[in-house]
Amino acid sequence: MEYTHLSEFRIRDGELSLWTPALSSPDAWYDDERPLASVHAQYLGFLDPDDPRPGRGRWIGTVFEMDAPLDQRAWARTLELWHDRHEGFRTTVAPTRDGDYHRVTTAPGTVRVTAAVVPDLVDGELINEFLCETLELRLSPLTWPHLLVATVAHDTDDFTVLVGADHSVLDAYSQAVLILELRTLYCAVTTGGEIRDSATFGSPADYAAIERAAAEELTPDSPAVAVWREFLGAPGSPMPRFAAGQVAELAGEHAQPSLSRTLLTLEELEEVEDVLDRIKHRLSVTVFAALATASREVFGDDRFRTVMPIATRPDLTWLESMGWFVNVVPVDITLPPGADMSAALDATRAALKRAHVCNDASWGRSLAMVGAMEGPTFGASFLDIRMLPDYELVADLRGRTLRAVSYSTEEVYFWVVRGPDGLYVSTRYPAGLPDPVMDRFLTEFARAMYAVTTIAAPAAAAASTETASAALSAG
Missing domain, CATH: 3.30.559.30 (Nonribosomal peptide synthetase, condensation domain)
Structure with missing residues (x-):
């Protein structure tokens, strides 16, 4: 799998939609006592909160072509289930009084995903440029959602999927395996199949607590x-x-x-x-x-x-x-x-x-x-x-x-x-x-x-x- 820039991927012409997570209630956030992982805390320490392009040079993602036609309602449900499954997509940071950050989280079932069609933009090259610009402007380590999904519906029985995210919620392994996970989820939603649960979808926040404890034990x-x-x-x-x-x-x-x-x-x-x-x-x-x-x-x-x-x-x-x-x-x-x-x-x-x-x-x-x-x-x-x-x-x-x-x-x-x-x-x-x-x-x-x-x-x-x-x- 090639690791490359979005500008180097040829997007076919079609109808572009942006899929944005939002909370069902603004009160759904709760303070989470689990710490940030060391790498996450260090990452936040180098950021400018006033950066007008917070995603510039920071976002990572995945692009692929789903081998099925786009059903808008089913795709929205797929993304909501995906957020329910992965707590890492439902957690963010809030500033503390001492200038640091602490974790806040929302429960499963509180995230809704809505689509916005981008009008008058069907040329693949122009879509690519628009998405490169959008990811730099909208993806921030400090502002939720830290993930944005785009689809391009073609005149064939498939559609292009782009997942862009701030690095704080995605790593290289996640980038690779999300393709088949989304494909499997979407297939289950469209066919009425079983939505698989698993003990292997562990929370990054639980891992962060383990990692920070180990870090505290380090000495010179x-x-x-x-x-x-x-x-x-x-x-x-x-x-x-x-x-x-x-x-x-x-x-x-x-x-x-x-x-x-x-x-x-x-x-x-x-x-x-x-x-x-x-x-x-x-x-x-x-x-x-x-x-x-x-x-x-x-x-x-x-x-x-x-x-x-x-x-x-x-x-x-x-x-x-x-x-x-x-x-x-x-x-x-x-x-x-x-x-x-x-x-x-x-x-x-x-x-x-x-x-x-x-x-x-x-x-x-x-x-x-x-x-x-x-x-x-x-x-x-x-x-x-x-x-x-x-x-x-x-x-x-x-x-x-x-x-x-x-x-x-x-x-x-x-x-x-x-x-x-x-x-x-x-x-x-x-x-x-x-x-x-x-x-x-x-x-x-x-x-x-x-x-x-x-x-x-x-x-x-x-x-x-x-x-x-x-x-x-x-x-």
């Missing part, structure tokens, strides 16, 4: 804090940068370039995976080893540091939840001098194992304890999309996960995906980074990945030599 002597301290270096040191020193300062504000590229075709990837099976290494380790190797080839540094987002759904209770279940861990790889991919894999596996101690430790609290002056600016993640249920059907529905356009002058992120047709990468980077630098990096990244296929060659050659020697001796 905690093993996770020690790993972050080694990653950062001296207190106050800057966070690792991608292509440090090669990003030009540009006047004014510029959207970050975004690109997606196939790293390995399916045939090439299967060659790599065949070797990995024999040498007992995982594809996820290989991705980060190849990133480190490419960094050495392009930037000349044997030490590669980045952060890796990880899912923090602690058990099956939250398997199907909608929410923000993400932590960040440091990846710190030092390649031995002259290391080939075999040595790079060993070094990377050790580095990722070392980072495991940070999995359940709040990254924000850990960084505060080591004296960090800023948050991460360089990140990379890997996902094998085949782990998602019915991933092939998602592709048939033209499913895409979306991110907002970023205007950062420093941030660089890589999303690497193992899909059904190969290995591909999406990235965004500062406008001041020359395109040829990123092009060369991605070329070296792909080359390092495929270099895995040569690892088994020396062993095979040695075995062949031994066989030949034995034959000569026997002769």
Whole structure:
């Protein structure tokens, strides 16, 4: 599933409707004593309450084509049931007297969803532009609803669905699984089928209470804090940068370039995976080893540091939840001098194992304890999309996960995906980074990945030599 901008998705012509949640009563909100997750609280601390475009650079979402005609009443009911099921969509924040925020929540059955047709707008390209603008203006971390749904009804027996949300109520896993969940719900509503309940739709607020309790137990002597301290270096040191020193300062504000590229075709990837099976290494380790190797080839540094987002759904209770279940861990790889991919894999596996101690430790609290002056600016993640249920059907529905356009002058992120047709990468980077630098990096990244296929060659050659020697001796 490609991770891209909405502007890069072709929306077909049709009738556009916006579906907005609203409370059946303004008194439905109640104060909720459960805390915000650490990442949520930290996120709110960087916001400007007066920002006229609160969704700019922040919203995430999903777009797909529902393989059924649009029934307005049934779709509204589907979205209401969806809000009933997921408490994360029925919770928001309110300011406290000390300038902080606390949680407020509304009960199931209190959310109604209404549609508003956008008149005189049927051209797909113009609809796309309108939606990009609308999501920036209407999605806010501070104002409920934090989620907006749009549909485009076509003159065929299907319709396009866009779900846009503030990051505080949606994460990357939620973005991927919501497609089939909405499809299943809509099918049940239109056919009178059973609406499935499950113990796996756990509340993000319940998770937040667990996460905050664990965060409070961190101390400067905690093993996770020690790993972050080694990653950062001296207190106050800057966070690792991608292509440090090669990003030009540009006047004014510029959207970050975004690109997606196939790293390995399916045939090439299967060659790599065949070797990995024999040498007992995982594809996820290989991705980060190849990133480190490419960094050495392009930037000349044997030490590669980045952060890796990880899912923090602690058990099956939250398997199907909608929410923000993400932590960040440091990846710190030092390649031995002259290391080939075999040595790079060993070094990377050790580095990722070392980072495991940070999995359940709040990254924000850990960084505060080591004296960090800023948050991460360089990140990379890997996902094998085949782990998602019915991933092939998602592709048939033209499913895409979306991110907002970023205007950062420093941030660089890589999303690497193992899909059904190969290995591909999406990235965004500062406008001041020359395109040829990123092009060369991605070329070296792909080359390092495929270099895995040569690892088994020396062993095979040695075995062949031994066989030949034995034959000569026997002769």
